[in-house]
Amino acid sequence: MSSKGTSSGLDFSTIIASSVHDMKNSIQLLLGTLDEVIDELPVDEKSHTRVLRAEAEGRRINDQLIQLLTLYKMSNTQHCLQIDEHCVDEFLEEINSENHPLLSLRGIELTVRCEEGLVWFFDRELLKGVVNNLITNAQQHTRNRIALSAVVHEKKLRLSVSDNGPGFPHSMLKHGDAADEVLPGDVNTRSGGTGLGLYFSTTIAQLHKNRNVCGYLENSNEGVDGGACCTIVLP
Amino acid sequence: MALWTLKNTKILVVDDFAEMRSMLRSMLRAYGAEDIKQASNGEDAIDKIEQTPFDIILCDYNLGDGKDGQQVLEEARYRAILPLATTFIMVTAENTSTMVMGAIDHQPDAYLSKPITKTTLQTRLKKILDKKNYTKQVAIAFDKKEYSKASKLCDEMMADPSAPHQELQNLKFNLLTTTGDYEAAEALCNQVLAERDVPWAQLGLVKVYFSQQKYYEAKELLDGIIANNGDFVAAYDWLSRVQKKLGNTTAAEEALTQAVERSPKSLQRQRELSELAVINDNHTLAERACRDAMLIGKYSVLRSPEDYVNYSSSLVKNNKGKEALRVAENIKHAFKGDNGARLQAEICKSTVHQELGNDAKAEAAMNSALELYQKSGVLGSSSAGLALARNCLKYGREKEADAIIKDIAKNNHENKAVLEEISQTYEDAGFAGKAEEAITAAIDEIAEINNEGVRLINEGKILESIELFKEAARALPRNHIISLNAAHSYILLMKKNGANRQHINEAMRYLDAVKDIDSARKRYNSLMKSCREVAQQAGL
Numbered sequence: 001m002s003s004k005g006t007s008s009g010l011d012f013s014t015i016i017a018s019s020v021h022d023m024k025n026s027i028q029l030l031l032g033t034l035d036e037v038i039d040e041l042p043v044d045e046k047s048h049t050r051v052l053r054a055e056a057e058g059r060r061i062n063d064q065l066i067q068l069l070t071l072y073k074m075s076n077t078q079h080c081l082q083i084d085e086h087c088v089d090e091f092l093e094e095i096n097s098e099n100h101p102l103l104s105l106r107g108i109e110l111t112v113r114c115e116e117g118l119v120w121f122f123d124r125e126l127l128k129g130v131v132n133n134l135i136t137n138a139q140q141h142t143r144n145r146i147a148l149s150a151v152v153h154e155k156k157l158r159l160s161v162s163d164n165g166p167g168f169p170h171s172m173l174k175h176g177d178a179a180d181e182v183l184p185g186d187v188n189t190r191s192g193g194t195g196l197g198l199y200f201s202t203t204i205a206q207l208h209k210n211r212n213v214c215g216y217l218e219n220s221n222e223g224v225d226g227g228a229c230c231t232i233v234l235p
Numbered sequence: 236m237a238l239w240t241l242k243n244t245k246i247l248v249v250d251d252f253a254e255m256r257s258m259l260r261s262m263l264r265a266y267g268a269e270d271i272k273q274a275s276n277g278e279d280a281i282d283k284i285e286q287t288p289f290d291i292i293l294c295d296y297n298l299g300d301g302k303d304g305q306q307v308l309e310e311a312r313y314r315a316i317l318p319l320a321t322t323f324i325m326v327t328a329e330n331t332s333t334m335v336m337g338a339i340d341h342q343p344d345a346y347l348s349k350p351i352t353k354t355t356l357q358t359r360l361k362k363i364l365d366k367k368n369y370t371k372q373v374a375i376a377f378d379k380k381e382y383s384k385a386s387k388l389c390d391e392m393m394a395d396p397s398a399p400h401q402e403l404q405n406l407k408f409n410l411l412t413t414t415g416d417y418e419a420a421e422a423l424c425n426q427v428l429a430e431r432d433v434p435w436a437q438l439g440l441v442k443v444y445f446s447q448q449k450y451y452e453a454k455e456l457l458d459g460i461i462a463n464n465g466d467f468v469a470a471y472d473w474l475s476r477v478q479k480k481l482g483n484t485t486a487a488e489e490a491l492t493q494a495v496e497r498s499p500k501s502l503q504r505q506r507e508l509s510e511l512a513v514i515n516d517n518h519t520l521a522e523r524a525c526r527d528a529m530l531i532g533k534y535s536v537l538r539s540p541e542d543y544v545n546y547s548s549s550l551v552k553n554n555k556g557k558e559a560l561r562v563a564e565n566i567k568h569a570f571k572g573d574n575g576a577r578l579q580a581e582i583c584k585s586t587v588h589q590e591l592g593n594d595a596k597a598e599a600a601m602n603s604a605l606e607l608y609q610k611s612g613v614l615g616s617s618s619a620g621l622a623l624a625r626n627c628l629k630y631g632r633e634k635e636a637d638a639i640i641k642d643i644a645k646n647n648h649e650n651k652a653v654l655e656e657i658s659q660t661y662e663d664a665g666f667a668g669k670a671e672e673a674i675t676a677a678i679d680e681i682a683e684i685n686n687e688g689v690r691l692i693n694e695g696k697i698l699e700s701i702e703l704f705k706e707a708a709r710a711l712p713r714n715h716i717i718s719l720n721a722a723h724s725y726i727l728l729m730k731k732n733g734a735n736r737q738h739i740n741e742a743m744r745y746l747d748a749v750k751d752i753d754s755a756r757k758r759y760n761s762l763m764k765s766c767r768e769v770a771q772q773a774g775l
Contacts, residue, residue: 021297021328025252028350032258035353062350069329078466082346085401087362094358117397121431125348209463210431 013076020069027062031055052102059098060136063129067200070126074203081123081207088150088157089114091124095131096148103146108139113149120150120157122234126204127159133197134161134230141165145224156215160231162223173219201232210235239361240267245287248273249280249294249307250326259293262353277302277534284311288318291364293347295326302534305500309341310536319374322367324360326351366399373406380740382414383775405435414770415763417443434467441473445480448756453477468498475507480753484514495524502531502538509545522549529562533569540566540576541616544583556591563587578607579615582623589626601626605635617643617653617713621660628664636664637673644677646713649754681716688720692727700724708745715749719758722746726765734773742766 034055041048092112103110131148138146142163150159201217208215213235223229246268250256256273263271272287274280277298284292284307296304304325311317325343345363347355369392376385389407392398404427411420421443427436437460444453457474460467471494478487488511495508509524511517525546532538543566550559563583570576585600604623614620620643627636640657647653658670684707691700704721711717722745725738746762749755 017329024328024349025255029254029258031350031352032262036261066329085399090358090362094354097354098352 016069016072020065023065024062027058027065031058031062034058049102049105052105056099056102059132063132066125066129067196070204071200074207081126083121083123083208085119085121086124088118088120088159089116091128092131092148092150092159095128095135099132099135103139106139107144108142109145110135111145111147113147115151118150118152120152120234121210122157122208123204126207127232127234130201130204130232131159131161133201134232137161137197137230138163138165138228141228143227145227147224155235157234158231159234160229162227162229164224164227167221167223167226167228168219173221205232205234208234241291242267242269244268244270244290246271247280247283247287247289247292247294249275249277249292249298249304251275251295251297251299255295259351262351262356265353266356276300277304277307280307281310281316285314285316289321291360292317292321292323293326294323294343297328303500305341306534306536308343312341313536319378320367320371322364324363366402369398370402370406373403377406377410377413380736380743381775382410383771386410401433408435408439412439412442412446414767415446415760416767417447417760432463434469438469438473441470441477445473445477446756446760448480448753450477450480454481466497468494471497472504472507475511479511484511487511488515488517488520492520499527500531502528502535502542505531506542506545509549513545513549518549518552522546522553525549538569540570540573540579541619543569544579544619547583547587551587551590556587559587560584560591574607574611575613575615578604578611579619581607582619582626585626586622589629594630597626598630601630601632605632608639614639614642617647617656621653621656625660625664628660628666633666637669640673641677644673645680646711648674648677648681648714649716681711681714685716685720688724692724697724697728697731701728712748715752715755718745718748719755719762722762722766726762726769729769729773730765734769734775736775739766739770739775 034051037051038048038055041051089112092114096110096112100110135146135148138161142165145164147162148160149162150157152158198217205215205217215232215234218231218233220229220231221227241263246263248256248259248263248271250259250273253275256275260268260271260273272283272289274283278301280292280294280298281302283289294304294307298304298307302310308317308323308325311323317323322345323343325346327346327348329348344367345359347359373385373388373392376382376388386407389403389410393400393403393407404423408420408423411417411423421440424436424439424443427433428440437456441453441456441460444450444456454474454477457470457477460470461474464470471490475487475490475494478484478490488508491504491508491511494504498504505524505528509521509528512521512524525542526549529542529546532542543562547559547562550556550562563580566576566580566583581600581604585597585604588594588597588600601623605627608614608623614623620639624636624639624643627633627639640660643653644657654674657674661667661670661673684703688700688703691697691703701721701724704717704724707717708714708721722742725742725745729735729738729742742762743766746759746766749759752759
């Protein structure tokens with residue numbers, strides 16, 4: 001991936017920028033239209049679920065597009081974070097209200113626990129992608145509960161996604177520095193996916209730096225009823 | 236389901252894509268909005284903003300051809316048609332960071348990236364409006380130049396734990412630097428930075444050092460910031476300024492090149508780069524930067540005929556005389572009805588023709604320029620004036636040249652670079668002795684005004700001294716000694732009789748004119764301090 005000229009002489013990063021612009025417009029229209037359809041459909045209608053599902057996939061495409069773009073920018077050593085002060089409880093509420101409809105149809109209860117008015121510094125879009133990733137992961141393993149929670153501990157924000165499934169296998173219980181070694185292509189034994197999601201989440205956490213301290217990801221089996229708990233720790 | 240409502244809120248939606256506008260409109264309507272106007276391009280947006288004071292403006296950054304969202308914001312702020320109470324939200328396609336955008340001077344209240352869904356609208360828009368409510372009053376007091384009041388408001392609000400502390404601290408920092416209280420500004424930055432690397436505070440410290448002429452300290456800080464974050468555009472901007480002050484014009488050019496690579500669409504940045512390229516005799520870069528400045532300026536309210544003149548002369552340097560002439564011709568079309576621009580156009584044409592050896596045409600253009608100058612009595616800048624003077628000397632209009640140069644010398648009697656250029660101009664034309672004569676006369680004249688002013692002050696005739704300096708400043712608007720003395724007289728008057736808002740504003744206006752002048756910096760800082768003190772005593 002290089003930003004230098006392509007064979008046509010056009011700058012590749014210019015192509016990316018304008019194509020992202022177009023895609024974002026499409027996603028905006030797609031999600032907006034689906035929102036309208038959802039409002040028009042009676043909740044008990046079967047297609048209501050299908051549209052919810054389509055909307056969730058639309059958001060996933062958006063999250064992945066952002067991830068892809070972030071990784072591209074990183075490979076060009078471009079700056080890719082927009083760290084601002086955000087209200088954590090509202091941030092989690094936003095994620096909750098987007099994920100809640102579909103999860104509840106699947107019989108999964110999503111809860112949020114966060115002190116009101118808690119503020120922290122992070123890149124909202126990217127962190128949202130990370131949390132959504134973790135929720136997608138959790139919903140494949142949970143029995144019926146996913147809990148989002150956030151606290152500030154020792155001047156770091158600890159944002160956790162836990163479930164009440166069987167928990168991580170022993171080999172997945174690494175954290176801190178060990179997470180540095182995660183590479184795309186590593187098979188994520190928990191989700192059976194490509195591991196790109198994990199790689200991305202780890203990278204985003206590490207990109208959140210403050211006063212020479214980096215963020216990281218922590219896995220434990222201290223979730224709901226001994227289930228998996230994945231915590232993003234941000235300085 | 237909406238916990239809050241946009242009822243009775245005037246909203247403007249700006250997007251070049253019709254479907255996008257209607258989608259946003261229907262989303263806003265779901266939250267009770269009724270009064271929603273729309274604009275499909277930057278020009279249209281400016282017209283609408285001029286007609287109606289909106290509460291919220293949702294403006295896409297990318298608006299196709301013409302002005303972009305940033306230019307809409309800049310123009311609206313510059314022309315003062317955007318009420319401070321209006322919340323301006325920039326809608327972007329990607330997670331664009333202000334750091335990369337490099338939009339330091341004209342930041343929107345918030346950036347929202349697409350897709351904007353009903354949920355984002357509900358959570359984010361409400362938050363943005365809340366934040367605006369906190370900062371609005373401070374901003375309004377700030378705008379009215381009620382600095383102590385604004386500062387007090389800031390402090391009061393910060394006591395509220397749910398207030399947006401970052402925003403308020405940033406505002407407070409701007410207040411402190413505007414009133415020249417650098418010690419307090421520095422302390423504030425350090426206080427913020429002890430907790431967290433916040434970009435505005437990092438850069439704030441740099442600005443404080445810069446204002447105190449601590450350029451080495453500023454450079455050290457900037458090197459650290461850039462090492463940590465190589466895409467901090469504004470840091471490169473400041474590094475360039477600092478390097479220039481340190482006399483490292485090559486390093487200054489390099490730093491600014493880094494900034495331009497990351498964020499090319501800034502008129503100011505391209506101008507600064509072209510200036511450095513000219514100083515460094517980097518003709519290729521100068522041509523490119525001048526051209527870009529001209530092109531970016533096309534849709535900007537900050538555009539100036541000088542962008543065309545500079546581009547034209549960079550083309551001459553690269554032996555592209557014909558193109559240079561075309562650019563000079565274009566000034567008239569680009570700035571229809573602007574007499575100052577016509578004058579610049581004629582001077583520019585005259586210079587290019589002379590370079591091309593078309594003496595008759597050069598002389599004709601010079602005559603038109605002289606005619607325009609005699610009618611208005613105003614020269615755009617000292618460089619335009621010197622260009623005209625050079626042509627006058629070449630084509631036997633010595634008397635006119637002398638008059639122009641005399642005016643320039645008086646306006647710049649302490650500006651070494653300009654005085655050197657004056658000497659060079661006369662020397663090139665074979666009148667070596669004349670420069671000294673003109674410069675000495677100018678220095679004497681200014682000295683006389685200053686001595687007279689000091690005499691009046693010593694005799695306690697402060698009002699008379701104000702009149703004297705005001706009059707002199709009208710005639711010599713670019714002479715910073717005169718400006719400083721005018722401000723000084725106002726401050727003495729306030730020390731004697733107590734401060735009032737009008738006198739503070741007058742003093743600040745004169746001080747503002749010299750705040751970027753190196754040699755005036757010390758006196759500027761100390762006069763700002765006195766100004767602050769008299770204002771505080773009067774509770775202003």
